Amino acid sequence: MAELVARAGKARTLLTTLVMLRRERPDLFDAATGIGLWVLFGAFLIFAVITDLQLVVVGIILGSIVALGAIGLTLVYGIMKFANFAHGDMMMCGAYLAFFAFISGGSIGPLSFGYGMILAILVAMISVGVGSVVIDRLVYHPLRQRGSGVVVFAIASLGLAITFRALILLWWGPQPQIYVTGIHPAWDLPFGVKIKPDQIFIIATTLFLIAAVYVLLFRTRIGKAMRAMSDNLELARVSGINPDQVIMWTWLIGGSLAAVAGVLLGIQSQLTPDMGFSLLLPLFAATILGGIGSPHGALTGAMVVSIAQQVSTSWIDPGYKVAVAFILLILMLAVRPRGLFGMKT
Amino acid sequence: MEGLIAYLISFAIFSAIWAIFALGLNVHWGYTGIFNFGVAGFFAVGAYTSAILTTEPAAGGTYQHYIAGYSLPFVVGLAAAALASGALAILIGIPTLRLREDYLAIATIGVAETLRRVAMNEDWLVNGTRGMIGIPAPLFDLVDPKDYNRLYLVIALVVLAIVYVAIERGIRSPWGRVLRAIREDETTAAASGKSVTAFRMQSFVFGAMIMGIGGAMYAHYIRAVSPDTFEPLFGTFIIWAMLIVGGSGNNKGAIVGAFVVWGIWTGTGEMAQRMPGFFEVRVHYFRLLFVGLLIVGALLLRPQGILPEERRVSLFVGRKEKAEAREAKPPGQSTVDPRDEDG
Amino acid sequence: MTMLEAREVVSGYGEVEILHGVSIKVEEEQIVTIIGPNGAGKSTLLKTVFGLLPCRRGRVLFGGEDVTGQSPQTMVRKGMCYVPQSENVFPTLTVQENLEMGAFIRRDNYRPKMEEVLALFPDVMERRHTRAGKLSGGQRQMLALARALMLEPRVLLLDEPSASLAPNMVELVFAKISDIRRSGVAIVMVEQNARESLKLSNRGYVLAMGENRLEGTGESLLDSEEVGRLYLGG
Numbered sequence: 001m002a003e004l005v006a007r008a009g010k011a012r013t014l015l016t017t018l019v020m021l022r023r024e025r026p027d028l029f030d031a032a033t034g035i036g037l038w039v040l041f042g043a044f045l046i047f048a049v050i051t052d053l054q055l056v057v058v059g060i061i062l063g064s065i066v067a068l069g070a071i072g073l074t075l076v077y078g079i080m081k082f083a084n085f086a087h088g089d090m091m092m093c094g095a096y097l098a099f100f101a102f103i104s105g106g107s108i109g110p111l112s113f114g115y116g117m118i119l120a121i122l123v124a125m126i127s128v129g130v131g132s133v134v135i136d137r138l139v140y141h142p143l144r145q146r147g148s149g150v151v152v153f154a155i156a157s158l159g160l161a162i163t164f165r166a167l168i169l170l171w172w173g174p175q176p177q178i179y180v181t182g183i184h185p186a187w188d189l190p191f192g193v194k195i196k197p198d199q200i201f202i203i204a205t206t207l208f209l210i211a212a213v214y215v216l217l218f219r220t221r222i223g224k225a226m227r228a229m230s231d232n233l234e235l236a237r238v239s240g241i242n243p244d245q246v247i248m249w250t251w252l253i254g255g256s257l258a259a260v261a262g263v264l265l266g267i268q269s270q271l272t273p274d275m276g277f278s279l280l281l282p283l284f285a286a287t288i289l290g291g292i293g294s295p296h297g298a299l300t301g302a303m304v305v306s307i308a309q310q311v312s313t314s315w316i317d318p319g320y321k322v323a324v325a326f327i328l329l330i331l332m333l334a335v336r337p338r339g340l341f342g343m344k345t
Numbered sequence: 346m347e348g349l350i351a352y353l354i355s356f357a358i359f360s361a362i363w364a365i366f367a368l369g370l371n372v373h374w375g376y377t378g379i380f381n382f383g384v385a386g387f388f389a390v391g392a393y394t395s396a397i398l399t400t401e402p403a404a405g406g407t408y409q410h411y412i413a414g415y416s417l418p419f420v421v422g423l424a425a426a427a428l429a430s431g432a433l434a435i436l437i438g439i440p441t442l443r444l445r446e447d448y449l450a451i452a453t454i455g456v457a458e459t460l461r462r463v464a465m466n467e468d469w470l471v472n473g474t475r476g477m478i479g480i481p482a483p484l485f486d487l488v489d490p491k492d493y494n495r496l497y498l499v500i501a502l503v504v505l506a507i508v509y510v511a512i513e514r515g516i517r518s519p520w521g522r523v524l525r526a527i528r529e530d531e532t533t534a535a536a537s538g539k540s541v542t543a544f545r546m547q548s549f550v551f552g553a554m555i556m557g558i559g560g561a562m563y564a565h566y567i568r569a570v571s572p573d574t575f576e577p578l579f580g581t582f583i584i585w586a587m588l589i590v591g592g593s594g595n596n597k598g599a600i601v602g603a604f605v606v607w608g609i610w611t612g613t614g615e616m617a618q619r620m621p622g623f624f625e626v627r628v629h630y631f632r633l634l635f636v637g638l639l640i641v642g643a644l645l646l647r648p649q650g651i652l653p654e655e656r657r658v659s660l661f662v663g664r665k666e667k668a669e670a671r672e673a674k675p676p677g678q679s680t681v682d683p684r685d686e687d688g
Numbered sequence: 689m690t691m692l693e694a695r696e697v698v699s700g701y702g703e704v705e706i707l708h709g710v711s712i713k714v715e716e717e718q719i720v721t722i723i724g725p726n727g728a729g730k731s732t733l734l735k736t737v738f739g740l741l742p743c744r745r746g747r748v749l750f751g752g753e754d755v756t757g758q759s760p761q762t763m764v765r766k767g768m769c770y771v772p773q774s775e776n777v778f779p780t781l782t783v784q785e786n787l788e789m790g791a792f793i794r795r796d797n798y799r800p801k802m803e804e805v806l807a808l809f810p811d812v813m814e815r816r817h818t819r820a821g822k823l824s825g826g827q828r829q830m831l832a833l834a835r836a837l838m839l840e841p842r843v844l845l846l847d848e849p850s851a852s853l854a855p856n857m858v859e860l861v862f863a864k865i866s867d868i869r870r871s872g873v874a875i876v877m878v879e880q881n882a883r884e885s886l887k888l889s890n891r892g893y894v895l896a897m898g899e900n901r902l903e904g905t906g907e908s909l910l911d912s913e914e915v916g917r918l919y920l921g922g
Contacts, residue, residue: 082447151450156645158640159641162582162636163641166636169633170630228778235776237740320466325455330441337444343779
């Protein structure tokens with residue numbers, strides 16, 4: 001008991017020291033939280049790998065899916081400055097559009113699906129990407145013209161999220177759908193890790209797309225303009241960058257990445273109309289953890305959040321996975337709102 | 346005729362309860378600019394708090410477990426619902442109210458969803474997914490059970506009226522003027538020596554308490570609550586649709602919005618029953634589609650709502666000018682006060 | 689020939705009118721400095737000329753052409769570039785990427801121009817692959833100037849280029865501004881640092897309360913008793 005009191009006392013001193021540090025030396029606090037969080041996440045990862053490697057592997061698979069969604073979300077958030085609450089439902093639309101376009105039959109090597117899936121993914125990417133551009137012209141563009149605040153955009157995105165979900169429900173109904181039925185055995189890897197070929201496909205697709213996004217953002221003119229606009233909209237405008245053009249590309253990229261993320265989620269589990277909305281909190285947690293506007297941040301955040309969610313299931317009810325994402329989000333907002341990679345404000 | 350009257354009474358009770366929520370949200374968003382996307386969380390806390398305090402002790406066994414069960418009077422339940430919901434607002438507000446406005450929206454969605462998970466998973470707390478039943482109806486013995494809804498309508502309208510008057514007095518007081526100043530421009534309000542975060546917190550708690558009362562009113566009308574009631578779609582977004590359609594920043598607008606949106610919601614249900622099977626099965630999805638389009642459409646076509654904000658330029662006009670000024674400012678100085686123009 | 693002219697420009701933010709009819713004139717290859725107390729509307733004038741703020745009344749003429757109310761993008765295409773006072777570089781982009789963004793609208797090969805511009809700012813050139821956010825205040829200001837030069841503008845609008853710089857940096861920045869003028873670019877700058885800026889200016893304008901107060905050559909304003917008393921500290 002006495003030990004407990006002493007420990008609580010120490011914890012309180014630590015907390016007061018931190019609060020003092022934040023007030024007196026914000027620069028030091030910032031550096032300390034930056035390093036501290038990296039150390040914390042690193043230590044957590046090592047711990048997780050030792051305790052349950054299988055959960056970490058599942059975390060990485062889901063993290064890949066969340067990363068694809070979060071990169072699009074962070075680009076939209078950084079460039080248009082508003083929280084797109086429809087991003088999860090854009091993923092869900094992608095999954096269902098691929099379901100619509102998917103011609104089953106055949107299989108590529110050990111995968112559960114054939115080339116029809118590649119085609120379906122492309123159809124989903126193009127339709128969600130182009131669809132996002134069209135919706136921008138119909139909804140967000142008029143709001144921009146009117147000079148609405150960011151919150152109005154966020155509410156509009158929520159209205160769109162509900163609309164998308166309703167449309168999918170009208171067409172397919174609430175019952176789960178699945179791309180390919182049947183039992184797909186997992187491979188046994190060293191250290192007792194089991195992974196299905198489809199899950200390797202998920203990770204590989206994600207790696208490929210993230211590489212493509214990096215080439216786009218760091219090597220092409222429009223990609224650099226996207227980063228520039230995310231940094232400083234006003235300066236981008238006075239430099240002669242056309243915001244409308246950059247916004248169009250942002251939706252195209254963000255929308256198509258969301259579509260792939262949705263399809264991959266469908267491959268990993270199944271398709272339900274609320275699959276996207278239930279990923280919304282992990283998506284935002286990943287985005288804010290990494291720092292809004294930062295693609296590296298979205299990737300790191302997605303992995304941290306997803307691995308933490310999976311590993312947490314060894315102690316707590318899986319029903320609380322959403323709460324794990326939420327608690328990480330709140331902790332980050334309390335300690336370091338700009339995230340791991342975000343800009344100082 | 347009898348059936349129609351019963352239907353109308355039930356409709357009016359629901360509308361009055363939604364109107365209480367819409368008024369609470371109006372305190373947050375309409376008057377202070379607090380972006381609360383977690384109405385369902387306050388709804389749940391209010392409903393469950395009143396339920397566990399006013400209901401009889403749990404029977405136990407396989408099917409019934411919940412804490413408390415004190416058979417306390419309805420009024421105590423109502424007050425406790427408001428307090429619990431207000432306390433939740435303080436807990437959420439501390440880390441998030443000083444941050445960007447959209448972070449609060451994300452945080453409140455998270456709180457609402459987390460609370461729903463707690464209600465679902467912790468069987469001992471509020472009976473898990475089975476939900477709670479047997480929540481007492483206030484003054485049930487006073488009238489003939491078949492006329493009881495008329496009495497509850499009166500209770501609901503009285504509560505609505507009290508909430509309405511409380512908010513109106515609040516916003517017309519100096520306190521309310523500060524709130525609006527904060528909504529329009531935090532920097533200026535802060536510069537004039539007001540502690541912005543403290544005022545935002547007060548408003549957040551006030552609105553949350555109203556939502557807690559709304560939750561209790563719902564629980565005592567339905568006499569049963571379960572985690573399904575607090576799905577974000579139903580618990581939060583329909584309230585937003587009501588406020589936006591009615592006119593944010595206007596209490597009468599919030600009430601009108603509640604009646605109109607609920608009227609359309611239930612009306613389409615009635616209509617669908619007379620339609621071919623295709624529609625009848627899918628009526629819920631059509632209504633969902635309708636709520637989504639209503640939010641987007643209202644923002645695009647009539648951002649001021651049915652009843653625009655009174656006595657002052659509309660919320661959105663004010664924001665537009667602010668946004669225009671922001672456009673013109675060097676980046677980074679996002680909050681704009683023409684007086685600090687450095688030239 | 690008159691490069692840029694503002695005639696009786698009225699502008700402001702929201703319901704607040706800040707400029708009540710201000711006129712300035714900039715000849716080819718001239719440096720024109722605008723000074724005045726805080727709130728006089730100096731920055732507002734630059735923003736209105738550049739199309740960042742709507743011009744409510746009056747005219748803006750650029751190379752004899754009426755460009756009133758044109759967007760910043762049009763201005764940039766016509767050869768007018770603007771450097772904001774603060775946050776005038778893209779912090780997460782490298783120095784070189786910042787310059788590429790300066791040349792965003794150029795469809796031709798801008799590499800030779802980039803080397804030319806970098807040569808003008810040796811400090812910055814050394815760090816061309818560094819992220820701009822890591823540069824010092826003075827280096828950022830140089831980079832901001834360099835970015836604006838990428839389009840080979842005919843007129844450069846500078847909003848307080850010496851603000852919050854160390855004294856030796858101020859000197860350097862002003863030296864670079866003179867160099868830029870010599871390369872054939874007309875410059876309009878708003879400055880707090882009245883003495884230094886008027887020294888290198890061909891013309892100066894004094895604004896007060898959103899109106900023209902005084903104007904003249906750089907030297908004549910430096911010698912003027914009123915300017916001396918109000919802005920040069922005696």
